Amino acid sequence: MTRPARSHPDPRPIPAPATPRLRVEGLTKAFTLHLRDGLRLPVVQGLSFTVAPGECVALGGPSGAGKSSILKMAFGNYRVDSGAILIADGAQMVDVATAAPRRVLRLRRERIAYVSQFLRVIPRIATLDVVSEPLRGDGVPADIAARRARDLLARLNLPERLWALPPATFSGGEQQRVNVARGFIAPRDLLLLDEPTASLDAENSAAVVALIAEKKAAGTALLGIFHDAAVRDAAADRIVDVTRFGAQP
Amino acid sequence: MxxxxxxxxxxxxxxxxxxxxxxxxxxxxxxxxxxxxxxxxxxxxxxxxxxxxxxxxxxxxxxxxxxxxxxxxxxxxxxxxxxxxxxxxxxxxxxxxxxxxxxxxxxxxxxxxxxxxxxxxxxxxxxxxxxxxxxxxxxxxxxxxxxxxxxxxxxxxxxxxxxxxxxxxxxxxxxxxxxxxxxxxxxxxxxxxxxxxxxxxxxxxxxxxxxxxxxxxxxxxxxxxxLDFEDHPFRVQRFDRPCALCGAEDVYLDEVILDDRGGRMFVCSDTDHCDQRRAAGHAGTMAPQGAPKGTSKP
Amino acid sequence: MNPNDMSADDVGANDMSADEPPLLSARGLTKYYGARAGCLDVDLDVYPGEVLAIVGESGSGKSTLLALLATELAPSAGTVGYRMAGDALTDLATLPEADRRRLLRTEWGFVRQNAEQGLRMAVSAGGNVGERLMAIGWRNYGAIRAEAGDWLGRVEIADDRIDDDPRGFSGGMRQRLQIARNLVTRPRLVFMDEPTGGLDVSVQARLLDLIRSLVADLGAAVIIVTHDLAVARLLSHRIMVMRHGRVIETGLTDQVLDDPREPYTQLLVASVLAA
Structure with missing residues (x-):
């Protein structure tokens, strides 16, 4: 099911498996395309794995194997046909596959952060506000949240002249860094990363890897997709190969 | 017939x-x-x-x-x-x-x-x-x-x-x-x-x-x-002069144009009230000398 | 579409603890126009601070449903319950007309597509916003005017327009005025019927942004009817898809739009130009 990552940047032993932050059990999903005569596109079948606090698990497998869909199911963005996606909410485990929408929204607000490949933003909102928003949602005063946002954007080498602008017109790499900063700014139990370095150069990729290491040290559970092998090897503790659970079309 | x-x-x-x-x-x-x-x-x-x-x-x-x-x-x-x-x-x-x-x-x-x-x-x-x-x-x-x-x-x-x-x-x-x-x-x-x-x-x-x-x-x-507002309470109109015929204050006055040279007077709108006052001996600044006639509007 | 956009689930969900009872609750809501069903057997719950979008094409029954929920129409069958501030769920059909109207001008708001229906066109902007305050007993002109001015500022209407009537306002300004007029009493529930319909795209974006932040600030629950899936995505936490008077699919907004299950929903989503 899992195999060790080829290299491990953090020699610290993985802590004794505490209650996992994420437990996926028998996850099965297919898309049915009604506009194409009900064409059925299987995504995964019977996938199971866990992610513990302080651990970064990479989803492995070729493009099109359904890795992004798995992240989206964990975020409640895609539906689940069968199986469970249990996410720790304090002492409770909540099944995202069956939870009421309001419950999922609360998890997103309090427990899960998600860094997607593309940033979609509302017009007119400044980058600093886009980034600091999750922290302000936690009740952190605006000035402190803004300082954290500046620190993060500086670490990700986003030019300061862009901070006050809405990110809609930014380049792909700039938007991705805004997205990473927004995902990383607030402490969350579970961090979902979908190709967080896809549009970044080596320097900025290294900055993201360093941020991932800090999250792990802080006890965050991370589940990610890393196209870049070097980033994957640097960030992930182990890899879950989803092709083994790919349902045959 | x-x-x-x-x-x-x-x-x-x-x-x-x-x-x-x-x-x-x-x-x-x-x-x-x-x-x-x-x-x-x-x-x-x-x-x-x-x-x-x-x-x-x-x-x-x-x-x-x-x-x-x-x-x-x-x-x-x-x-x-x-x-x-x-x-x-x-x-x-x-x-x-x-x-x-x-x-x-x-x-x-x-x-x-x-x-x-x-x-x-x-x-x-x-x-x-x-x-x-x-x-x-x-x-x-x-x-x-x-x-x-x-x-x-x-x-x-x-x-x-x-x-x-x-x-x-x-x-x-x-x-x-x-x-x-x-x-x-x-x-x-x-x-x-x-x-x-x-x-x-x-x-x-x-x-x-x-x-x-x-x-x-x-x-x-x-x-x-x-009806009114606390900071804009209801108030009645005030006239800055008495009736020119009977001298009454605190009554509603009509403006009467007297000529085409800007002459005017303000008199009681209530003609009966004005007549009664004048009959009782009240007089304004423009009251005609002698007994009041039946109505006051020119 | 990307689930990590800054959509409505990031904000405004102040009071969405799981065990809180719904603010508005409909069961078996049905409306017949003669033999034709405008709305069939709809159940829904709206929770405090939640934004629910009702989407569908013209004639899908979404506007009928909104009118039933807002008690502007009487249902042929079914009930609508509303939880007054600090009270149990009240069946709105049993509510005396005076109480219903008080609700409409205090705890509820209704933003209409056509601003002329939601505004008093011959009354100044300040008077439009102040009306609800006067209706609930404000009797100090200075205080009413100050509050109206504050709300005009919030909807980005310059304070030197406070004495102008909305006939001279642009479409976008009229809608913003309508929003201020409705939100001034800090309603707990706001109905919106295509609030950005008929506006230029750039004006729409600004208005949506404004609605989104004001609703979040107030923590108001919103039921918004729209045929525009982008509006639903931007504003709503949850979505209901209607067709032929029935709710055919419901769920988290981004889930329904990104992973639609019903054939009709897939068609709707596929029909939208990607933005």
Whole structure:
């Protein structure tokens, strides 16, 4: 099911498996395309794995194997046909596959952060506000949240002249860094990363890897997709190969 | 050859059935102070806007012993006042008067007499538009509902607009009142100067709107409050001079143009009040020497 | 579409603890127009602070449903319950008309597509906003004007327009005025019927942004009817898809739009130009 990552940047032993932050059990999903005569596109079948606090698990497998869909199911963005996606909410485990929408929204607000490949933003909102928003949602005063946002954007080498602008017109790499900063700014139990370095150069990729290491040290559970092998090897503790659970079309 | 038959009218012109119908509406109006009671307004031998509502109310309450006074803008001798007075003299044969104190029924357009009314008197107002909410809400079904629910925020919107546009409540006539703490009511186009006279008035006040087919009432000694804001309280007009003829202060004055060289005078709008004062020896700065004549308006 | 956009689930969900009872609750809501069903057997719950979008094409019954929920229409069958501030769920059909109207001008708001139906066109902007305050008993002109001015500022209408009436306002300004007029009493529930319909795209974006932040600030629950899936995505936490008077699919907004299950929903989503 899992195999060790080829290299491990953090020699610290993985802590004794505490209650996992994420437990996926028998996850099965297919898309049915009604506009194409009900064409059925299987995504995964019977996938199971866990992610513990302080651990970064990479989803492995070729493009099109359904890795992004798995992240989206964990975020409640895609539906689940069968199986469970249990996410720790304090002492409770909540099944995202069956939870009421309001419950999922609360998890997103309090427990899960998600860094997607593309940033979609509302017009007119400044980058600093886009980034600091999750922290302000936690009740952190605006000035402190803004300082954290500046620190993060500086670490990700986003030019300061862009901070006050809405990110809609930014380049792909700039938007991705805004997205990473927004995902990383607030402490969350579970961090979902979908190709967080896809549009970044080596320097900025290294900055993201360093941020991932800090999250792990802080006890965050991370589940990610890393196209870049070097980033994957640097960030992930182990890899879950989803092709083994790919349902045959 | 036979003579043309003499035209005879029923007492007070209206037939008894119609009077009964109007009296029922009046009784209902008295029972629900400030509430507009619909009635089947009749064609009268005068055009709408000449007081057909008031005339029908007067016709319905008039008895042979009544003494009728009719005023228009405070004056007993305008065409309209004279016509209505002679109409009832002809159709009911009742006595008429110009003296407020003598009258048992006073039909009025645009004024309340300055002389304090008594419990034996009835004041009948001619009303063009009985609905105080009409300015902001054209739908009759909706205004009725607003009245039913005492949903009167809208009325203050009108006053707000006044202050926003003019710096003060610029409504100077037909100034809305709250009757008996329940219905917002249009006092007819009297100057707001007269509004305080409606409050706790010993006389019965009846309002008739002919074209709009509504009758409403303020029974004797009913609380009548003019709407306002805390920081823009209701105030009546003040005149900075007394009546030029009788010297009265605290009365409503009309401006009278005397010539084409800017000459003017301010005199009592209530001609009877002015006459009574002058008969009692009061005189203003422009009072003619000698005995007052019957009316004061040039 | 990307689930990590800054959509409505990031904000405004102040009071969405799981065990809180719904603010508005409909069961079996049905409306027939003669033999034709405008709305059939709809159940829904709206929770405090939640934004629910009702989407569908013209004639899908979404506007009928909104009118039923807002008690502007009487249902042929079914009930709508509303939880007054600090109270139990009240069946709105049993609510006296006076109470219903008080609700409409205090705890509820209704933003209409056509601003002329939601505004008093001959009354100044300040008077339009102040009306609800006067209706609930404000009697100090200065205080009413100050509050109206504050709200005009919040909807980005310059304070020197406070005495202008909306006939001279652009479409976008009229809608913003309508929003201020509705939100001034800090309603707990706001109905919106295509609030950005008929506006230029750039004006729409600004308006949506404004609605989104004001609703979040107030923590108001919103039921918004729209045929525009982008509007639903931007504003709503949850979505209901209607067709032929029935709710055919419901769920988290981004889930329904990104992973639609019903054939009709897939068609709707596929029909939208990607933005």
């Amino acid at each position: 036979s003579a043309m038959p003499t035209i005879t009218y029923n007492f007070g012109y209206l037939d008894e059935q119609t009077k009964r119908m109007i009296r029922r509406a009046i009784l209902k109006a008295i029972a629900i102070p400030g509430y507009q009671v619909p009635f089947a307004s009749r064609e009268m031998p005068m055009p709408y806007g000449w007081g057909t509502g008031g005339v029908q109310v007067t016709a319905a309450i008039l008895g042979p012993d009544d003494i009728l006074k009719v005023i228009d803008q405070g004056s007993d001798d305008t065409t309209n006042a004279v016509a209505i007075r002679s109409f009832f003299a002809a159709t009911a044969g009742v006595r008429t008067t110009t003296r407020t104190k003598e009258a048992t029924i006073i039909q009025t357009r645009h004024r309340v007499p300055e002389t304090k009314l008594g419990p034996e008197q009835i004041l009948v107002y001619q009303v063009p538009i009985p609905e105080p909410l009409r300015f902001l809400e054209p739908r009759e079904t909706e205004t009725r509902t607003l009245h039913a629910l005492a949903d009167y925020g809208l009325m203050h919107v009108k006053l707000y607009e006044d202050i926003a546009r003019h710096g003060h409540i610029a409504t100077t006539y037909a100034y809305p009142v709250m009757v008996a703490g329940r219905y917002v009511t249009d006092p007819s186009p009297i100057p707001k100067f007269d509004n305080p006279k409606l409050d706790d008035c010993p006389a019965l006040q009846l309002f008739g709107a002919g074209r709009e087919q509504r009758i409403y009432a303020i029974p004797p000694h009913t609380r009548v409050v003019s």
